Amino acid sequence: MKHIQEFGSYAAGLGCEVLYDEQMSRHTTFRIGGPADIFITVNSISPLQKIYSRAFEEGIPVFPLGNGSDLLVADAGVRGAVVTLGSGFRKTSLISDTELECGAGAPLSSVCGFAKEHSLTGLEFAWGIPGSAGGAAYMNAGAYGHTVSEAITSCSHVAKNGQCVTFTRGQFDFGYRQSVYMKMECMIVSLRVKLKHGVKDEIGARMDDLLARRKSKQPLELPSAGSIFKRPEGHFAGALIQQCGLKGRRVGGAAVSEKHAGFIVNLGGASCDDVRRLIEIIQDTVLRETGVRLECEVKFVG
Numbered sequence: 001m002k003h004i005q006e007f008g009s010y011a012a013g014l015g016c017e018v019l020y021d022e023q024m025s026r027h028t029t030f031r032i033g034g035p036a037d038i039f040i041t042v043n044s045i046s047p048l049q050k051i052y053s054r055a056f057e058e059g060i061p062v063f064p065l066g067n068g069s070d071l072l073v074a075d076a077g078v079r080g081a082v083v084t085l086g087s088g089f090r091k092t093s094l095i096s097d098t099e100l101e102c103g104a105g106a107p108l109s110s111v112c113g114f115a116k117e118h119s120l121t122g123l124e125f126a127w128g129i130p131g132s133a134g135g136a137a138y139m140n141a142g143a144y145g146h147t148v149s150e151a152i153t154s155c156s157h158v159a160k161n162g163q164c165v166t167f168t169r170g171q172f173d174f175g176y177r178q179s180v181y182m183k184m185e186c187m188i189v190s191l192r193v194k195l196k197h198g199v200k201d202e203i204g205a206r207m208d209d210l211l212a213r214r215k216s217k218q219p220l221e222l223p224s225a226g227s228i229f230k231r232p233e234g235h236f237a238g239a240l241i242q243q244c245g246l247k248g249r250r251v252g253g254a255a256v257s258e259k260h261a262g263f264i265v266n267l268g269g270a271s272c273d274d275v276r277r278l279i280e281i282i283q284d285t286v287l288r289e290t291g292v293r294l295e296c297e298v299k300f301v302g
């Protein structure tokens with residue numbers, strides 16, 4: 001623990017905001033998760049590089065946190081450091097008439113809004129995905145037949161040894177909810193996105209339409225981590241779960257959403273263990289009754 005305290009003091013000395021035993025439930029859209037030993041908010045590259053290289057030297061695990069919208073964090077919390085990007089990593093700017101650059105901490109919605117304001121089309125599908133730009137690149141987030149991989153041209157990250165590295169197309173290994181970053185321990189810090197000229201009002205109308213579809217189908221009024229499972233080939237997870245009569249099935253404070261069976265919602269006071277038990281029930285039932293194995297999309301932490 002002394003080790004951790006010293007690491008926290010080091011990060012604070014670099015100008016970072018450091019919290020000890022910070023409840024992760026405050027930083028996840030599920031509103032679930034116990035304390036992180038240290039929770040560090042970083043606002044520029046140089047301290048981030050120093051934090052990564054020091055953690056690497058000392059063997060302190062670092063978990064890069066985005067907006068916490070695809071996470072199920074253990075009730076016991078996270079050992080080591082959770083590092084998140086602060087306001088210094090949230091800017092978006094134009095770098096050519098059709099390309100923009102954003103900090104990885106920028107909310108994806110703000111990047112979509114920026115693209116619309118500049119009459120750039122290609123990100124409308126992502127409007128309403130509640131992640132950060134970095135989290136979207138890590139997850140290769142997508143919706144309505146598109147993924148962010150179609151637009152990303154380059155991404156810079158701080159590697160676990162503290163080096164800053166830029167990847168370009170051909171290096172991302174993007175697949176369905178998959179990227180090269182899942183095999184690395186790094187923090188994505190910025191992204192470049194290539195879009196096309198469009199008509200602002202038409203872009204806005206498409207965004208409004210897609211958001212309305214989300215609101216009508218998804219239980220956005222309750223805490224969740226979005227779709228718990230990946231889409232199994234040839235099926236929809238929600239439809240299979242509904243077909244097995246699991247809508248509304250409850251474990252403690254966690255329940256299969258009545259509105260969209262692909263979502264598990266926190267009805268209040270759900271623990272990570274409640275959600276894990278419910279996931280197991282769903283997976284076992286769906287496998288037994290339909291022969292389809294459901295794989296989790298949500299990332300388990302701690």
Ligand SMILES: Cc1cc2nc3c(=O)[nH]c(=O)nc-3n(C[C@H](O)[C@H](O)[C@H](O)COP(=O)(O)OP(=O)(O)OC[C@H]3O[C@@H](n4cnc5c(N)ncnc54)[C@H](O)[C@@H]3O)c2cc1C
Binds near residue numbers: 186188226
């Ligand atoms: C209501 C709701 C609707 C959703 N709808 C969709 C949808 O339509 N499509 C979709 O794809 N997803 C959807 N999601 C899931 C989620 O929003 C996306 O996966 C999103 O991309 C996660 O981004 P995040 O910043 O919240 O990442 P987090 O949840 O914080 O982290 C997810 C993973 O990314 C890693 N990560 C995050 N930021 C960085 C970084 N800067 N550098 C390195 N690694 C990082 C984390 O370590 C973790 O492993 C939905 C979630 C909710 C709650």
